[in-house]
Structures are given as C-alpha cells and as structure tokens.
Amino acid sequence: MHPPQPHEPYEPQEPSGTHEPYGTHEPYAPRSAHTAHTPHAPDPHPHPHPHHVPPVAVPRKARRPVVIALALPLLLALVAVGVDRFTAARVESRAAKAFQQGMRTSSAPEVHVHGFPVLTQIASGSLRDVDITARDIPADDSAGSLPVSELSLHLAGLTKSDDDRQARARSAEATARLTYPDLSDALGLEVSRGGRSDQLTAAVALPLGNSVTTTATVSADTGNRVAFKNFKVTGGLLAGAAEAVLDRAFEQPVRLRNIPDGLHLRSVTAAQGGLVARFSGTSVTFRAEATARSGDGG
Numbered sequence: 001m002h003p004p005q006p007h008e009p010y011e012p013q014e015p016s017g018t019h020e021p022y023g024t025h026e027p028y029a030p031r032s033a034h035t036a037h038t039p040h041a042p043d044p045h046p047h048p049h050p051h052h053v054p055p056v057a058v059p060r061k062a063r064r065p066v067v068i069a070l071a072l073p074l075l076l077a078l079v080a081v082g083v084d085r086f087t088a089a090r091v092e093s094r095a096a097k098a099f100q101q102g103m104r105t106s107s108a109p110e111v112h113v114h115g116f117p118v119l120t121q122i123a124s125g126s127l128r129d130v131d132i133t134a135r136d137i138p139a140d141d142s143a144g145s146l147p148v149s150e151l152s153l154h155l156a157g158l159t160k161s162d163d164d165r166q167a168r169a170r171s172a173e174a175t176a177r178l179t180y181p182d183l184s185d186a187l188g189l190e191v192s193r194g195g196r197s198d199q200l201t202a203a204v205a206l207p208l209g210n211s212v213t214t215t216a217t218v219s220a221d222t223g224n225r226v227a228f229k230n231f232k233v234t235g236g237l238l239a240g241a242a243e244a245v246l247d248r249a250f251e252q253p254v255r256l257r258n259i260p261d262g263l264h265l266r267s268v269t270a271a272q273g274g275l276v277a278r279f280s281g282t283s284v285t286f287r288a289e290a291t292a293r294s295g296d297g298g
Contacts, residue, residue: 088118091127098167099132102287103258109134127158130169140257146186148258149274150177155284165287172284174263176256179274187249197269200228204245212236216250218275224265225253226275261285
C-alpha cells in the first residue's frame with residue numbers, strides 16, 4: 001500500500017470578475033400583506049370616462065335673474081289676491097251697513113261676496129253671487145205684523161244705484177224663519193207645531209180652567225201672506241167663546257211686511273222651532289233708508 005499523501009493547504013482564489021463585496025447589497029424585504037400601499041400620484045391629465053358628462057357650474061350671479069324670474073309671478077299673484085280680498089271685505093262691510101239701515105236690525109248682517117276676482121265684478125258694475133244672513137228683523141207698526149227671526153238671502157247679479165241709496169238683484173231666493181212665540185203673539189192664541197209639516201196646533205183657554213185644542217193647516221197665500229185653514233177641534237168642547245177666538249185668529253191671513261220688495265212667498269212649512277217661509281223673485285230691491293214692504297203679487 002502506498003502511504004497517504006499529505007494535502008496541500010486550501011488557498012482562496014481571487015474572483016475572476018469585479019463583484020461587489022459580500023454584504024454590500026440591500027437586504028431583500030418581502031412585502032407584507034399589511035404593508036401600506038403608497039397611492040399613485042394623480043394624473044395631471046386624467047382621461048374622462050366616455051359616458052360621463054361633467055356638470056357645468058353656473059356662476060352665482062347668473063342664478064339671481066332665474067330666481068327673480070320664478071319668484072316674481074308668485075309675488076304678483078299673492079299681491080293681487082290680497083288686494084282682491086281687501087276690496088271684497090270693504091264691499092261686504094258697506095253692504096252690511098246699508099242692509100242694517102234698511103231692515104232696521106239691531107246688528108249688522110253677515111255678507112259674503114262670492115267669486116274671484118271681485119275687482120273685475122266691481123269694474124263691471126255687478127256682483128255675481130252674494131249671500132246675506134240677517135237676524136231679528138223687527139215687525140212694522142201695523143197690527144198682526146210678524147217679526148222675522150232670521151232671513152237668509154242668495155242674490156244673483158247685484159247692482160247699485162249711482163247715489164248708493166238702492167241696490168237691485170237680478171234674481172233672489174230667500175228663507176225666513178218665524179218663531180212660534182212671535183206667531184202666538186200675532187194671532188192672540190198659543191200655537192205650536194202640529195203632526196204634519198203643513199199643520200199647526202192651537203190651544204184656547206176657557207173659563208174655569210178648561211181649554212180647547214185645535215189643528216189648522218198653514219200655507220202660502222197671495223201678497224206674501226200666511227194663511228190658516230181647515231181648523232178642527234182635537235180636544236175639549238168647543239164653546240161659543242172659543243169658536244169666536246179661533247175664527248178671529250184664523251180668519252185673516254198674516255202678512256209678512258218686512259221682506260224686500262220683489263220677493264214673493266212660495267211655500268210655508270211648520271218646522272220644530274217655527275214656521276219656515278221660502279221666497280223667490282226677480283228685480284229684488286233693497287233700499288238703504290227704508291225697507292220696501294212687499295205685498296203685491298204672488
């Protein structure tokens with residue numbers, strides 16, 4: 001066997017190329033999932049989306065004329081309505097005062113002028129529709145005259161004279177209410193509602209505490225009069241004195257004198273609180289100083 005040969009000592013060789021020394025490279029740092037992402041710098045020349053239309057900014061000064069143009073008609077309309085309502089209120093107040101003077105009522109009636117605008121109606125000289133409600137119209141001085149507890153009027157085509165002393169409606173409808181106590185005072189005996197809408201019940205007191213109860217029909221008569229007919233005894237014994245009282249009370253119709261001229265009585269019904277009389281007419285006249293007393297024609 002050959003004896004082992006001794007090894008030569010290892011000597012590092014010089015690298016053949018020019019390399020950076022070990023350790024001069026920056027260490028590799030792997031990106032972590034939690035590493036913050038640095039945003040890219042905005043593109044100084046962005047490319048718009050092909051379907052996106054950027055809004056056009058309207059200068060503030062350019063908006064003012066548009067706002068004014070939209071608000072001005074609304075403002076003018078509000079002013080016109082206010083002026084028209086003020087004018088209507090003045091017309092209603094003057095009509096109420098004139099009616100109160102003519103009808104001699106203790107309080108001014110309620111007056112409502114309908115239709116808009118009222119200014120054009122005044123300019124034309126005619127109010128299209130007017131409603132008047134008066135209460136406690138007193139009776140005149142004639143015997144047997146009835147006061148009217150409430151009078152409701154609907155007037156169409158109301159005009160006034162040049163001197164403001166008279167007003168005339170082209171047509172009118174009215175409802176008058178007469179209480180049973182007032183009717184009893186006018187007839188001289190106690191009356192109340194009967195069993196039907198056209199019937200009254202009357203009671204006549206007799207001596208010694210006795211009484212007679214009768215019924216009578218109520219209807220409209222010519223000349224704005226309320227007629228009582230067909231009275232019958234329903235209780236008690238009709239004595240001569242009681243018969244005379246009933247004859248005297250129901251013999252003559254009761255005339256409604258405190259109704260504007262031109263209104264004609266069409267019907268009378270007996271309601272719970274009193275008689276309800278309905279009127280209609282054309283060329284109905286109202287006078288400021290004295291009420292026209294209707295009584296002609298039917």
